Amino acid sequence: MWTMRPVAGLRSGLVALAGALVWLGAGCGDGGGSKPDAAPISLFDAAPPDAAPPDAFVCTKTMCGTECVDLETDPRHCGACDNACPPAADCAAPDCVCPSNFVPAAPGALFSQMNTEQVAPDILGLMVFAGTDGNAHALIAMFAPDVATGVDIDLASADAPTIGFGYQVDTANFTLRSGFLATSGTLRLDHACAEGVAGTVTGAKLEEYDVFSMTPVTDGCAIDDVDVTFAIGADCAPTPDAGPADAGPADAGPADAGSADAGSADAGSADAAGL
Numbered sequence: 001m002w003t004m005r006p007v008a009g010l011r012s013g014l015v016a017l018a019g020a021l022v023w024l025g026a027g028c029g030d031g032g033g034s035k036p037d038a039a040p041i042s043l044f045d046a047a048p049p050d051a052a053p054p055d056a057f058v059c060t061k062t063m064c065g066t067e068c069v070d071l072e073t074d075p076r077h078c079g080a081c082d083n084a085c086p087p088a089a090d091c092a093a094p095d096c097v098c099p100s101n102f103v104p105a106a107p108g109a110l111f112s113q114m115n116t117e118q119v120a121p122d123i124l125g126l127m128v129f130a131g132t133d134g135n136a137h138a139l140i141a142m143f144a145p146d147v148a149t150g151v152d153i154d155l156a157s158a159d160a161p162t163i164g165f166g167y168q169v170d171t172a173n174f175t176l177r178s179g180f181l182a183t184s185g186t187l188r189l190d191h192a193c194a195e196g197v198a199g200t201v202t203g204a205k206l207e208e209y210d211v212f213s214m215t216p217v218t219d220g221c222a223i224d225d226v227d228v229t230f231a232i233g234a235d236c237a238p239t240p241d242a243g244p245a246d247a248g249p250a251d252a253g254p255a256d257a258g259s260a261d262a263g264s265a266d267a268g269s270a271d272a273a274g275l
Helices: 012-020 243-274
Strands: 062-064 067-069 090-092 095-097 109-115 123-130 136-143 152-154 162-170 175-192 196-210 222-233
Touching (some): 109 222, 123 196, 136 175, 136 196, 136 222, 162 196
Antiparallel strands (some): 109 123, 123 136, 136 162, 175 196
C-alpha cells in the first residue's frame, strides 16, 4: 500500500499521486554553481592576507545572497536573482521555458498499479510511462466505482474522474519534479473497475499543480490539446447476464396454458364418449 502525506487539497487524485511519488521540487539543487567555503573577504574591513589559501573560493558567475549561481540556467534565479521558474520549467535566460507535450498517443506502462484503499471509496490507477521527451512520467486515473463507461465525460465538470500526470519521475526513488491536472477535455472510459481502467482522453488541457498543496502553480506551465489512450491494470471481469434466467419462468406461462388447453380437449373427448 502506498504511503501518503496528510494534506488538504482540491483534488485528492494528485494528492494520492504525491503519496505514491514523493515531491521533488525543481531548482532544489545548486543550479550548477558552487557554494563558497567561507564568507567572501571584505576589502574594507581588513587588509587581505599575504597569500590566498589554495582552496579560496572565487565566484565566476553571480552571487545571489550567499550562493554563486549561473543566471543563464539556474531555475531559481533565471536571468536575475530570485526570479524563480515554475517547477516544470527550465531556465534559458532570460526566459523560463515550459515543457511541450510529453505524453505519447498510446503510452506503454513501465510500471502500473491499481489501488482501492488510498482514496476509498474511489479507485485509483497509476502507470509510469516513457514520455516523448525521453523521460519517465506518470499518469493517474481516479474514478468512482459506478463511473459510466462508453460515454463522453467532460473533464471540466465537478464530478468527472481525475486525470493527472506526474512530470519527470525518478523511477529509482519514485520522486517527481512536478504535477499536471487535466482541467478540460473529454474522457471516454472503455472499462473501469478495481482490476483496471482504460480509456481515451481527447483535447485535454494540462495545468501545473503543486501536488502537496493542491493549488495551481503561480504562473505555472500549461499544455494544450493532449490526446492519449491509456490502459492500467487488467480488464474487468465480465458481469454475468441474468436476463435469460429471469426470462425462463416467464416462458413457462404458455406451456401451462397449453396444458390447460389439453385438459379441455380431454374433457371434450370424454363428453363425446358419453354421447
